[in-house]
Every structure is written in C-alpha cells, then in structure tokens.
Amino acid sequence: MKVVGARIPRYDGIAHVTGRTTYVDDVRVPGTLWVKALRSPHHSASITRLDTRRAEELAGVHAVVTHADVPLNEYGHLSALGIPADEPLLAVDEVRYKGQPIALVAADTEELAAEAVAKIDIELEERPALIDVRQAFDEGAPKIHHWGNWYPHFEDEMDRRQIRKGNIAEAFERADSIVQGVYRPAAIEHAPIETQVCQVVPEPSGRLTIYTCTQALYFSMGVVAAHLQVPLNKLKLVGGTTGGGFGGKVDTATETMCSLLALKSGKPVKWRWTREEEFLCSSTRAPWHMELATAVTADGWILGLKMLTLHDAGAYARFSPYGLTKHSFHHTGAYTIPNLEFDGYVVFTNRVPTTAMRGFGVTSVSFAIETHMSRVAHVLGLDPMEIRLKNANRIGDTSPNGVVYTDPSTVATMQAIAESIGHELPAEYRTMTNERRSGELLPEHLVAQVGNPEDH
Amino acid sequence: MNLSVNGVTHEIESSLLTPLLDVLREELGITGPKAGCHQGGCGACTVLVDGEPRRSCLMPVAYADGGEITTAEGLGTPEALSPIQQAFVHHYAAQCGFCTSGMLLAGQSYIDHGGTDDAEAIQTALGGHVCRCTGYAKIVEAVAAAARGDSFDLTETAVGKYTTMTTGTTGGAA
Numbered sequence: 001m002k003v004v005g006a007r008i009p010r011y012d013g014i015a016h017v018t019g020r021t022t023y024v025d026d027v028r029v030p031g032t033l034w035v036k037a038l039r040s041p042h043h044s045a046s047i048t049r050l051d052t053r054r055a056e057e058l059a060g061v062h063a064v065v066t067h068a069d070v071p072l073n074e075y076g077h078l079s080a081l082g083i084p085a086d087e088p089l090l091a092v093d094e095v096r097y098k099g100q101p102i103a104l105v106a107a108d109t110e111e112l113a114a115e116a117v118a119k120i121d122i123e124l125e126e127r128p129a130l131i132d133v134r135q136a137f138d139e140g141a142p143k144i145h146h147w148g149n150w151y152p153h154f155e156d157e158m159d160r161r162q163i164r165k166g167n168i169a170e171a172f173e174r175a176d177s178i179v180q181g182v183y184r185p186a187a188i189e190h191a192p193i194e195t196q197v198c199q200v201v202p203e204p205s206g207r208l209t210i211y212t213c214t215q216a217l218y219f220s221m222g223v224v225a226a227h228l229q230v231p232l233n234k235l236k237l238v239g240g241t242t243g244g245g246f247g248g249k250v251d252t253a254t255e256t257m258c259s260l261l262a263l264k265s266g267k268p269v270k271w272r273w274t275r276e277e278e279f280l281c282s283s284t285r286a287p288w289h290m291e292l293a294t295a296v297t298a299d300g301w302i303l304g305l306k307m308l309t310l311h312d313a314g315a316y317a318r319f320s321p322y323g324l325t326k327h328s329f330h331h332t333g334a335y336t337i338p339n340l341e342f343d344g345y346v347v348f349t350n351r352v353p354t355t356a357m358r359g360f361g362v363t364s365v366s367f368a369i370e371t372h373m374s375r376v377a378h379v380l381g382l383d384p385m386e387i388r389l390k391n392a393n394r395i396g397d398t399s400p401n402g403v404v405y406t407d408p409s410t411v412a413t414m415q416a417i418a419e420s421i422g423h424e425l426p427a428e429y430r431t432m433t434n435e436r437r438s439g440e441l442l443p444e445h446l447v448a449q450v451g452n453p454e455d456h
Numbered sequence: 457m458n459l460s461v462n463g464v465t466h467e468i469e470s471s472l473l474t475p476l477l478d479v480l481r482e483e484l485g486i487t488g489p490k491a492g493c494h495q496g497g498c499g500a501c502t503v504l505v506d507g508e509p510r511r512s513c514l515m516p517v518a519y520a521d522g523g524e525i526t527t528a529e530g531l532g533t534p535e536a537l538s539p540i541q542q543a544f545v546h547h548y549a550a551q552c553g554f555c556t557s558g559m560l561l562a563g564q565s566y567i568d569h570g571g572t573d574d575a576e577a578i579q580t581a582l583g584g585h586v587c588r589c590t591g592y593a594k595i596v597e598a599v600a601a602a603a604r605g606d607s608f609d610l611t612e613t614a615v616g617k618y619t620t621m622t623t624g625t626t627g628g629a630a
Contacts, residue, residue: 009545009610016553017541017560019488019528026487192588193492193500193554243490243554244588275493 024197024211033106035271036113038120040095043129043350051121060108061116063265067092071229077318087316096315099281106261106269129350133312134289136349151346161328163400166339171304175295179376183368188285194243195273198254200262209236215245223252247356286354287312288364292372300387304339313346314353320346326361329401333369334410336397338449389429396436396450404451457521462530477501477512488528488557499585502558509565528557540602549598551589563599573600
C-alpha cells in the first residue's frame with residue numbers, strides 16, 4: 001500500500017507541459033494525402049444515385065472509395081461477442097442518420113479533398129425521420145431499421161433485457177402509495193479537444209501502419225482487419241496517446257476508412273475531423289427514456305419497482321446491447337428492492353449512433369433512481385436522506401440479477417454526504433453500518449432476498 | 457516574412473493569410489500548439505505573440521510578421537522546466553495534455569502581467585480555454601502556485617526518489 005494516496009508523477013507529464021507529446025496530428029509523413037467524407041445530409045433517406053467519376057477525374061485526387069471497395073462492409077462493434085452486425089462501414093442504398101459516411105476522397109490537400117467530395121453525384125430520397133426514442137417505440141411508428149425499431153438479438157433471441165424478481169403483483173397490492181416518474185437524460189457529446197484523427201501509412205512490406213487516437217487499440221485492430229479481410233499481422237497500430245476520449249474514441253471511426261484509401265492510393269493518408277464534424281457526426285452518449293413506478297409503504301420502504309427503459313441506440317446497435325445489460329443489472333442503484341419487473345429495450349432512431357461514455361448504461365439509471373428516491377420522499381413527506389439509508393444496500397442483500405453484496409458502500413456514502421452538508425440525521429441513521437440486515441431493518445418483505453456473501 | 461519562434465528566427469514561405477497555427481505546425485514543424493477547433497473556440501492553439509496570448513488559428517501569419525512567438529516548447533525544456541511547467545506537473549494539471557499548451561501560455565501571460573494567485577482572476581484569464589478532462593480546478597491551482605512562486609521537488613514520491621522519469625514522447629508515434 002506504499003503508493004495509495006501518494007504522489008506519483010505522471011509518466012507523460014513532462015512531455016505534455018513541454019509540447020513534446022506526439023499526438024496523431026503531430027505525426028509527420030511526407031507526401032501524406034488528406035481525407036474528406038461525403039456524408040448524408042439527411043437523417044433518413046434512400047440513396048437513388050451515387051457516381052464518383054467526377055471526383056475521381058479531378059487533378060490531385062488519388063483515391064475515392066465507396067461501399068463497393070470494402071471487402072466486408074458490415075461488421076458489428078460487438079461481432080467478437082457473437083452479436084450480429086447491422087452497420088455498414090459506408091452506406092449502400094440507404095442512410096439512417098445525418099452525417100453517415102457514404103464515400104471518401106483522398107487528395108493532395110484538405111481543400112482539394114473537400115472540392116472533390118462536392119463533385120460526387122448523389123441523389124437521395126428523403127424519408128421521415130424518427131428522432132425521439134419514445135416515438136420510435138410507438139406501435140405505429142414507421143420501421144427505420146431492418147431488425148425493426150428495437151434490437152431483437154439478446155440471448156435466446158429475446159427482444160429486450162428482462163428481469164423478474166420476487167412477486168411484483170403482491171408488492172403493488174400491499175403498497176400504501178404508488179409513486180411514478182419518467183426520466184429522460186439527453187444525449188451528450190464527448191467533445192474531446194482532439195477531434196477524431198487518423199494517419200495510415202502503406203509500408204513496402206504490404207503492411208499498414210495506422211496511427212490512431214483510439215481508446216481501444218486491440219479492439220480497433222480487430223475491426224479494421226475484419227472489414228479489410230486481412231490477417232492481424234498485416235496491421236501495425238500505433239496508439240496510446242489520446243487527446244481526450246471519454247468513451248467517444250472506442251468506436252473505430254476513422255481507421256478502417258483511412259486504411260482503404262491508403263491501400264487504394266498506395267500513399268499515406270490522414271483524416272482529421274473538423275470541430276463541426278465532431279459535434280454533428282461523432283457518436284454521443286445515449287439519450288434514455290425511463291418510466292418508473294414504485295410500490296412504497298407510508299414509512300418509506302420500497303416494496304417493488306416496475307421499470308420500462310428505452311435506450312436510444314441511434315441508427316445502429318454498436319455497444320448499446322452491452323450498455324443496456326449493465327443498466328439492467330444496476331437498475332435499483334444503491335438501494336435494495338426485493339420485487340422487480342424490469343423491461344429494457346435498445347431502440348433505434350435516426351440519431352447518430354450512441355456509444356460508450358464514462359459508465360454508460362449505469363449513469364442513466366443512477367440519475368433516474370436518485371431523482372425518483374427524492375420524489376418518493378417528497379410524496380411521503382419523509383427525509384430524502386433517511387429513506388435512502390433505510391433502503392440502502394447492505395451486506396447480504398442481492399442485486400437485481402442476484403449478486404450478493406459483500407461490501408456495499410451506500411450507508412457510509414450517505415452518512416458522509418449528510419455530514420458534509422450539515423444535514424442532521426437521527427442517531428439510528430448516524431450510527432448504522434452496512435452489516436447484514438436484522439431487527440427493524442429486516443422487515444418481512446426483505447427476508448427472502450437476503451443471500452449469503454460466503455456463497456458469492 | 458520573418459518569425460522569431462522560441463528565440464529562433466525563421467523565413468516564412470506560407471502565404472500572407474495562412475493562419476499562424478498552420479505556419480507553426482505545417483511549415484515549421486512546431487506541434488506544441490494544437491488544432492482543437494480551427495474556429496477560435498477552444499484555446500488549444502494559443503501562443504504568445506510579443507508576450508500577448510493569441511489564438512494562432514485565427515491570426516493570419518502576416519499580422520505576426522517580425523514578431524516574437526512563444527510556444528510551450530519555448531517556455532522550458534524537459535531538463536529545465538519553467539516554473540509554470542513545474543506547477544502543471546506537480547498539480548496534475550495536464551491530463552490528456554491536448555489543451556495544456558494553450559493553458560500554459562495563457563497562464564504565463566497572466567503571470568507576466570502581474571497576475572496573483574486569486575482564483576477568480578485566474579479563471580477570467582483562462583476563460584476562453586476548454587479542457588474536457590480535469591474540471592479546471594487543478595489547472596487553476598497550478599497557475600496560482602506558479603503566480604505565488606511555489607517551488608516543487610518533482611522527483612518526490614512515496615516510494616523514494618523517482619529517477620527514471622522519461623522526457624521524450626509518450627509512445628504515441630515516431
């Protein structure tokens with residue numbers, strides 16, 4: 001424990017403060033071409049015509065690629081986990097979000113690449129777009145994804161994450177009150193100061209050297225290799241220096257497309273997204289729609305929770321099934337609720353695909369459950385701190401998916417918060433610990449859920 | 457045109473209206489200033505022009521002709537860090553590092569103009585600089601420490617003197 005709480009210098013601190021750290025944009029490779037993308041101008045449309053000849057004929061343009069140039073155009077971010085692919089690297093006959101890449105150009109300068117993109121012949125038939133996750137879940141909503149409007153491939157081909165625990169009907173019958181709430185945290189753009197950037201150099205050996213700002217180097221390596229249908233030993237990825245990511249740099253946003261252009265042109269290429277592209281086209285934290293109904297007693301016990309979660313995946317699945325799974329496991333937050341009926345869906349909309357961001361899946365439900373706990377306290381006229389301590393996770397309590405807590409921290413955390421804001425707690429709450437429930441803190445409705453940490 | 461960058465004079469070949477940032481990065485290969493937005497919005501490209509902080513992405517190089525430019529590379533070297541660079545290392549004010557060079561130069565200019573360790577004044581001085589990692593508190597602490605003239609032993613750790621601190625790049629690229 002010599003280093004816990006100690007000062008350890010950052011290994012990269014001195015390079016950072018002297019301007020010596022080499023980010024991807026700082027790599028200098030002579031003869032590098034610049035990349036620009038033709039992106040969908042619509043949230044939803046059919047592509048009725050795509051002809052890149054005028055762009056290819058422009059002097060100084062060295063390569064133009066479309067879906068026809070991609071050896072394996074559809075490969076899912078979670079394909080390695082057996083989750084089927086739904087997203088084309090480059091759009092084929094339809095676009096499902098504004099900013100979706102359709103074609104790419106590599107040219108001598110950034111300005112020339114942009115000029116060539118403008119010369120690509122494209123015709124689109126715009127369709128109505130679904131932007132709100134709740135509307136996309138409506139029975140009568142137009143179908144915007146070939147799988148339907150929500151992800152249908154959870155285990156056993158279920159179309160949702162479902163959790164059933166205890167006896168929810170009995171909990172709602174026994175309740176003194178039922179408290180309901182709807183919570184809708186919005187999308188958040190990661191906005192790293194370094195925008196998405198990639199430099200690819202074709203080597204004489206036939207390998208590609210890929211300088212990447214990715215947060216997930218080996219992950220990106222697998223994704224590039226799969227799209228290009230080449231063995232991993234044809235790729236050398238150079239990473240480890242990320243100018244801010246926060247989850248937004250786990251999607252392999254640029255590496256595969258730059259590799260295609262480098263292979264086709266035989267020259268080094270570089271793609272640096274503009275700030276505008278970063279805001280409009282990069283993935284975001286998901287918007288969520290969460291409906292909660294709790295069965296509560298007049299003295300503040302939470303007997304049961306019914307919850308419907310709609311997780312906005314944007315146009316394609318990416319990591320959302322994984323995010324929703326985490327969400328479902330944590331959906332009671334820091335509290336123990338013995339009777340549960342949870343249904344969660346990964347819903348498709350015509351927004352940019354959503355992705356990882358700092359605890360994704362869990363932060364959304366923390367927001368919902370914490371706001372809801374305060375709402376319950378308000379409805380019952382109870383202290384919001386005391387109701388949290390009463391229902392706090394304790395040793396031996398079980399999570400929604402049956403994990404036995406061995407050292408939950410809700411009690412200590414709430415006590416520290418109360419103290420730091422000068423909130424007087426009654427003695428019984430000030431001195432309580434997270435030890436196994438007994439006495440007044442083990443009412444009949446909680447007995448059946450208590451497990452044995454030793455079995456865990 | 458001529459620019460003196462970190463004490464070295466360069467003949468400039470770029471056209472008059474080329475942004476100073478592009479001249480520094482692309483013509484001269486000085487990559488400390490970063491292209492975070494190319495719109496004057498983030499501050500990562502800030503350099504000192506004759507001692508004043510300037511958004512180099514918005515300034516045509518002709519406006520800096522004959523001027524003295526300072527970038528992060530010119531504040532101090534890995535072997536001899538300047539006080540504000542030491543303060544940033546000590547206070548962990550650089551996380552991903554991408555905004556750091558702009559923050560350092562804005563902070564240095566604030567101190568050079570007689571700025572004190574007053575947190576509110578420092579926040580005003582760094583007002584146009586965006587950082588997405590730190591939450592700003594550590595950056596403000598570092599500028600305050602440098603304004604006070606605090607001194608640091610950067611080799612001090614709990615496990616004895618740290619003697620193998622690297623000073624090169626962080627392994628990102630050649």
